[in-house]
Amino acid sequence: MRIDIISALPQLLESPLGHSIVKRAIQKGVAEINVINLRDYSTDKHRSVDDAPYGGGAGMVLMIEPVARCIDKLRSERNYDEVIYLSPDGELLDQQISNKLSMLHNIILLCGHYKGIDERVRTHFVTREISIGNYVLSGGELPAAVLCDSIIRLLPGAISDETSALSDSFQDGLIAPPVYTRPADFRGLQVPEILLSGNTPEIEKWRHEESLRRTKERRPGMI
Numbered sequence: 035m036r037i038d039i040i041s042a043l044p045q046l047l048e049s050p051l052g053h054s055i056v057k058r059a060i061q062k063g064v065a066e067i068n069v070i071n072l073r074d075y076s077t078d079k080h081r082s083v084d085d086a087p088y089g090g091g092a093g094m095v096l097m098i099e100p101v102a103r104c105i106d107k108l109r110s111e112r113n114y115d116e117v118i119y120l121s122p123d124g125e126l127l128d129q130q131i132s133n134k135l136s137m138l139h140n141i142i143l144l145c146g147h148y149k150g151i152d153e154r155v156r157t158h159f160v161t162r163e164i165s166i167g168n169y170v171l172s173g174g175e176l177p178a179a180v181l182c183d184s185i186i187r188l189l190p191g192a193i194s195d196e197t198s199a200l201s202d203s204f205q206d207g208l209i210a211p212p213v214y215t216r217p218a219d220f221r222g223l224q225v226p227e228i229l230l231s232g233n234t235p236e237i238e239k240w241r242h243e244e245s246l247r248r249t250k251e252r253r254p255g256m257i
């Protein structure tokens with residue numbers, strides 16, 4: 035899978051994409067992530083990509099010209115399944131959306147900044163808008179990194195034990211059961227006996243019951 039991320043502040047993506055599972059997936063060739071500096075598509079000598087809003091008011095707006103030039107260039111090189119604009123008022127990201135996006139081949143993620151992006155980009159270039167929650171961040175880079183991570187960990191080969199991502203919360207409509215590791219006794223805090231029993235069918239039964247209990251407790255709407 036290839037993900038092209040268009041950003042006016044690409045440095046913000048370096049750390050989230052440069053470690054752990056995402057980094058390894060890129061190294062293994064499971065995913066290709068290409069971060070594009072929107073300023074490279076500015077025609078102005080200051081490399082500016084934003085301007086004041088028509089009608090006045092606070093904040094700057096990302097201009098359509100550099101964004102259009104950048105998307106046109108990418109589209110001239112390959113077909114994209116989606117051009118996704120990260121936006122607080124987009125559809126709310128959940129596991130089902132990440133699962134579906136993980137089956138695509140090429141996507142563009144467009145990060146807004148300042149007051150947002152010229153509306154004509156949204157109506158004429160963007161095919162989908164995704165929000166990571168009902169709150170406002172300063173830019174689309176962290177939401178893009180969240181979306182990338184949630185997609186990439188699902189790609190075959192990204193995680194060494196592929197069943198791991200499938201047993202995470204929300205995958206089967208349930209919250210994941212609690213997990214423990216050594217020591218079995220920490221200051222009198224015991225690991226549940228069943229997990230030490232070696233009885234795999236009983237352990238699986240316990241995990242399923244714990245998943246159900248947690249889901250009823252924490253996300254009753256999912257049941």
Ligand code: SAM
Pocket residue numbers: 119120121122123144145146147148149150151164165166167168169170171172173174175177
């Ligand atoms: N004026 C916009 C509004 O009220 O909806 C907010 C703009 S925000 C300061 C700048 C950029 O951050 C947005 O264009 C978007 O790309 C990104 N952003 C902020 N919060 C987000 C969220 N919850 N989900 C996805 N993207 C978000």
